[in-house]
Amino acid sequence: MSSAAIPRDPLALELCALSKTFTLGGGMLHKSRSLQAVKDVSLRVPHGQVMGLVGESGCGKSTLAKMLLGLTKPSGGDVLINGKAIVNANQKALARHIQPIFQDPYSSLNPRQRIAQIVGLPLRIHAIGTAKEQAVKVEEMLDMVGLPKRAAQQYPGQMSGGQRQRVAIARALIMRPDLVICDEPTSALDVSVQAQILNLLLDLKDEFGLTYLFISHDLAVVEHLADRLAVMYLGRIVEEGTREQIFTAPRHPYTQALLASALTPEPGLGVPDIGLGAGQPDPSRPPSGCAFHPRCPMAQPECAQQAPALSALDQNNQGRVACHFA
Amino acid sequence: MANILSPQVAVEQPLVTTWQSRLLRSTLNNRSLAIGLLIITSLGIVALLAPWLAPHDPYLQNTANRMVPPIWHETGSWTHPLGTDRLGRDYLSRLIYGTRISLFIGIVVALISGLIGTTLGVLAGYFGGRVDAVVSYLLTTRLAMPVVLVALAMASLIGGSMLTVTLLLGLLLWDRFAVVARSATQQLRDAEYVQAARALGCPLHYILLREVLPNIAGALIVVATLEVANAILLEATLSFLGMGVQPPSPSWGLMIAEGKAYMFFQPWVITIPGSALFVLVLAINLLGDGLRDLSAPGGRNE
Numbered sequence: 001m002s003s004a005a006i007p008r009d010p011l012a013l014e015l016c017a018l019s020k021t022f023t024l025g026g027g028m029l030h031k032s033r034s035l036q037a038v039k040d041v042s043l044r045v046p047h048g049q050v051m052g053l054v055g056e057s058g059c060g061k062s063t064l065a066k067m068l069l070g071l072t073k074p075s076g077g078d079v080l081i082n083g084k085a086i087v088n089a090n091q092k093a094l095a096r097h098i099q100p101i102f103q104d105p106y107s108s109l110n111p112r113q114r115i116a117q118i119v120g121l122p123l124r125i126h127a128i129g130t131a132k133e134q135a136v137k138v139e140e141m142l143d144m145v146g147l148p149k150r151a152a153q154q155y156p157g158q159m160s161g162g163q164r165q166r167v168a169i170a171r172a173l174i175m176r177p178d179l180v181i182c183d184e185p186t187s188a189l190d191v192s193v194q195a196q197i198l199n200l201l202l203d204l205k206d207e208f209g210l211t212y213l214f215i216s217h218d219l220a221v222v223e224h225l226a227d228r229l230a231v232m233y234l235g236r237i238v239e240e241g242t243r244e245q246i247f248t249a250p251r252h253p254y255t256q257a258l259l260a261s262a263l264t265p266e267p268g269l270g271v272p273d274i275g276l277g278a279g280q281p282d283p284s285r286p287p288s289g290c291a292f293h294p295r296c297p298m299a300q301p302e303c304a305q306q307a308p309a310l311s312a313l314d315q316n317n318q319g320r321v322a323c324h325f326a
Numbered sequence: 327m328a329n330i331l332s333p334q335v336a337v338e339q340p341l342v343t344t345w346q347s348r349l350l351r352s353t354l355n356n357r358s359l360a361i362g363l364l365i366i367t368s369l370g371i372v373a374l375l376a377p378w379l380a381p382h383d384p385y386l387q388n389t390a391n392r393m394v395p396p397i398w399h400e401t402g403s404w405t406h407p408l409g410t411d412r413l414g415r416d417y418l419s420r421l422i423y424g425t426r427i428s429l430f431i432g433i434v435v436a437l438i439s440g441l442i443g444t445t446l447g448v449l450a451g452y453f454g455g456r457v458d459a460v461v462s463y464l465l466t467t468r469l470a471m472p473v474v475l476v477a478l479a480m481a482s483l484i485g486g487s488m489l490t491v492t493l494l495l496g497l498l499l500w501d502r503f504a505v506v507a508r509s510a511t512q513q514l515r516d517a518e519y520v521q522a523a524r525a526l527g528c529p530l531h532y533i534l535l536r537e538v539l540p541n542i543a544g545a546l547i548v549v550a551t552l553e554v555a556n557a558i559l560l561e562a563t564l565s566f567l568g569m570g571v572q573p574p575s576p577s578w579g580l581m582i583a584e585g586k587a588y589m590f591f592q593p594w595v596i597t598i599p600g601s602a603l604f605v606l607v608l609a610i611n612l613l614g615d616g617l618r619d620l621s622a623p624g625g626r627n628e
Binding site for chain 2 (some may be wrong): 054066069070071090091092093094095098099100102103104108109110111112113121122125126168171
C-alpha cells in the first residue's frame with residue numbers, strides 16, 4: 001500500500017524553516033496584528049521513529065500539525081514527506097502518506113454515521129477496492145484496533161471514549177499511511193484507558209512500520225513512547241534531542257522547568273514550584289530577543305537583545321538547543 | 327410529563343436501544359409533538375382525500391341557497407353542515423379544498439426558502455471571510471424588506487396567483503434558514519471530524535452534504551416547521567388583501583375576505599375559516615416546538 005516499490009527517502013518527514021503567521025483583527029477601526037504561531041521550525045524525523053513534540057498550550061503545536069496535514073497553508077518554509085514537498089500537493093495524494101489522530105474522540109467522529117461508514121470513508125473517497133473488499137478491510141481494521149465485529153454497526157454515541165479513539169485510529173490507519181500525526185491522542189481519556197491506547201499505538205507502529213509525530217503536553221506519555229523529543233516555546237523549537245538526553249540532561253532552561261513541572265504520583269508534595277513566574281506571554285506580542293527571557297531564571301541582558309539560534313550540540317547532530325548559555 | 331411519572335419503565339428498558347425506538351418513545355412522551363403531529367396528519371389526509379370527503383362541489387354556485395347558516399344554528403341543515411357563502415357554495419367543501427391550498431403553499435414555500443437559505447448559510451458558515459460577507463449583506467438586505475409589503479407590491483406587478491404567491495414567499499422567507507444554517511455550520515467547521523474529512527482529501531460537496539448537513543438538519547427542521555406556519559399565514563394575508571390566490575379558489579384567506587362584508591350579521595362566515603387557520607398554524611407550531619425539544623442536546627440521551 002505504501003510506497004514500497006519506490007526507493008524511500010530515509011526521512012519520513014522533514015520540516016525546513018516552516019513558519020505560519022496569522023493575521024488578527026483588521027476591521028475598520030482596528031489595525032490588524034500578526035501572530036507568528038510557528039517560527040522557523042526545522043525538524044527531521046526518520047522512518048519508524050516516534051518524534052515527541054511537547055510544549056505549553058498555545059505554543060503552536062497544533063498549528064504545526066495542521067500544516068503537516070495540509071489543512072493550513074504555511075506562510076513560509078517547506079514540508080517534505082518521504083523527500084517530496086507537500087506545499088501545493090494534491091490533498092488526496094497527501095492523505096495517502098499522512099493521517100491524523102485527533103485529541104477529542106468525542107468530536108472526531110461524525111455522530112450521524114455508523115462506525116463502518118467512518119472507518120471505511122478513506123477507502124470510499126480514494127476508491128480503493130469494491131464495496132465488498134472495503135467492508136472486509138473495515139472489519140480487519142476494527143479487529144486490529146481491538147474492537148468487536150458488532151461495533152461496525154454502532155454509532156459513536158453508543159461507545160466509550162476509549163472505543164471512540166480506537167475507531168479514530170482505525171480510520172487513520174486503514175489506508176496504511178507512512179506517517180501519523182497524533183495530536184494529544186490520550187489527553188481526553190481516562191488514565192486507565194490512556195495506557196491501553198498508547199500500547200495499541202506502539203503495537204500498530206511495529207506492525208505497519210509507522211512513523212509518529214506525537215504531540216503532547218504530558219511528559220509521562222512522551223517518555224513512554226518517543227524516541228526523540230522536540231520542545232516548543234512560543235512557536236520555536238528550543239531544544240531537540242533523544243529521549244535520554246532530554247529527560248536525563250536537559251540543556252535549555254525551559255526544558256528544565258518543564259521537566260520540573262511534571263507531577264509525581266507521590267501524595268502530599270503538592271504542585272511543584274518551577275520558578276517561571278507569570279504565565280506565557282501574549283504570542284501576538286512576543287518578547288524581544290530570546291522569547292523565553294522574561295521567565296528565564298538565568299537570563300542576562302544579552303538575552304533580551306539577541307535571539308539564540310538552534311545550534312547543534314555536537315558533530316553527530318545528537319541534539320540541538322537554542323540558548324546562549326546552554 | 328409521562329417520563330417523570332414512570333422512572334421504573336426507564337430502568338426496565340434494555341441498555342442498547344435503537345434510535346427508532348428511542349425516537350418513538352420520546353415522541354409519545356412529548357405531548358405537544360404528539361398533538362401537533364396528530365392534527366397535521368389528519369389535515370394532510372383531509373387534503374389528500376378532498377374529492378371524496380367534500381359533500382359538494384366547492385365551486386358550484388346556487389343563488390337560491392345563499393348564506394345558509396351552519397348546523398348549530400336553528401335554521402341550519404345537514405345538507406350544508408357549515409352553511410353556504412354569498413354565492414351559495416357549500417362552506418365545508420370549500421374549507422376542505424382550502425386545506426390543500428394552505429398545506430401546498432406552506433410546504434412548497436418552506437422547501438424553496440429552505441433550499442436557498444440553507445445553501446447560503448452553509449456556504450457562509452463554512453467558508454467565512456468574503457463569502458460570509460456577501461451572504462451577510464444579502465441577509466441584511468433581505469431583513470430590511472418588509473415581507474408583506476414587498477410581496478404585495480410584487481404580486482400586484484406580476485398578478486396574484488397561487489404560483490406567484492408560492493414563488494414570492496419562497497424567495498422572501500429564506501432569512502431564518504440562512505441565519506440558523508450559518509451559525510450551526512460555523513460551530514461545525516472546526517469540528518475534528520470535519521478536519522479529518524478534509525485531511526482525507528474528501529471533495530467539498532462530500533464534506534458539506536455528508537459531514538455538515540446531517541449534523542445541522544435538526545435545527546433546520548425546526549426552522550422549516552415555523553416557516554410552514556409563517557407561509558400559510560402570509561398566504562392567507564395576501565389572499566385576504568386580494569393579491570394572493572384568486573377567486574374562485576377556496577383559499578382560507580380569500581374566504582375570510584369574501585365574508586368580511588357579512589361579519590357583523592353572519593360572523594360564522596369569518597370564524598369558520600379563521601378557526602381552521604388557527605388550528606393548522608397552532609398544530610404546526612406545536613410540532614416545531616416538540617421537534618426542538620427532541621433535537622435539543624439533552625433530549626437524545628433520555
